[in-house]
Amino acid sequence: MSCSVNLRGVSYKHNKKDLFNDINLNLGHEEKIAIIGSNGSGKSTLLKIIAGLITPSNGYVEIFHNKIFNLKDFKRYRNDIAYLPQDVSNHFLCPTVIEDVIFSLRARGENKEDALLKADEILEELKIKHLKHRVIFDLSGGEQKIVALAGLLILKPKIILLDEPTNALDEESEKKIVNILNSIKKSMIIVSHHKSFIDSLTPTIYKLDNNSLERL
Ligand SMILES: Nc1ncnc2c1ncn2[C@@H]1O[C@H](COP(=O)(O)OP(=O)(O)O)[C@@H](O)[C@H]1O
Numbered sequence: 001m002s003c004s005v006n007l008r009g010v011s012y013k014h015n016k017k018d019l020f021n022d023i024n025l026n027l028g029h030e031e032k033i034a035i036i037g038s039n040g041s042g043k044s045t046l047l048k049i050i051a052g053l054i055t056p057s058n059g060y061v062e063i064f065h066n067k068i069f070n071l072k073d074f075k076r077y078r079n080d081i082a083y084l085p086q087d088v089s090n091h092f093l094c095p096t097v098i099e100d101v102i103f104s105l106r107a108r109g110e111n112k113e114d115a116l117l118k119a120d121e122i123l124e125e126l127k128i129k130h131l132k133h134r135v136i137f138d139l140s141g142g143e144q145k146i147v148a149l150a151g152l153l154i155l156k157p158k159i160i161l162l163d164e165p166t167n168a169l170d171e172e173s174e175k176k177i178v179n180i181l182n183s184i185k186k187s188m189i190i191v192s193h194h195k196s197f198i199d200s201l202t203p204t205i206y207k208l209d210n211n212s213l214e215r216l
């Protein structure tokens with residue numbers, strides 16, 4: 001099977017205590033999988049390891065079948081992987097939606113006109129064009145999550161990692177996010193403990209519990 005991400009015996013220790021041990025996981029091409037687990041079980045840490053933000057204590061991650069041993073190895077895949085953190089409120093770099101959505105593209109050297117065209121496309125696709133000139137910090141939690149997602153999708157990543165994308169959202173915002181995620185044909189790992197949300201996205205669910213990852 002062609003895989004986007006493989007975890008090979010990944011372990012992580014924090015303060016000399018094992019957070020998880022010998023985790024193995026395969027994420028197929030354009031497959032969606034979910035990871036659930038109680039608070040503090042290590043879900044966010046595992047996602048940060050896959051996102052190349054933390055190095056595991058043991059084992060390694062493979063991205064497109066290439067072994068990653070350190071953050072330097074990860075660098076060439078940085079553009080392929082999008083990571084939505086659990087708390088998006090510190091994620092924004094610009095005051096308004098449109099400025100923030102084009103920020104990373106501009107940082108990669110794209111000219112302003114092309115970046116604005118791409119932003120229009122993505123805002124249309126995510127049905128948030130009406131928010132284009134709004135100040136991000138005035139938006140609801142749900143709207144902020146979708147704006148953050150737009151800023152990731154505009155970069156055309158191949159792998160998307162989402163940490164509790166519906167955390168603290170109302171039912172309507174959750175439905176919007178379900179529709180968006182179901183319309184995206186990319187490899188995806190979704191961390192959440194909303195069972196109904198996960199069930200509407202994928203049948204492939206893993207649970208992080210007792211330091212290990214178990215397929216449900
Ligand atoms: N770098 C770190 N600094 C502080 N605490 C950490 C760090 N890495 C892991 N932890 C601890 O590990 C545990 C798991 O955290 P986390 O991955 O956020 O779990 P989850 O997302 O499942 O709630 C928590 O108790 C957290 O305090």
Ligand SMILES: [Mg+2]
Nearest residue numbers: 043044045086
């Ligand atoms: Mg977490």
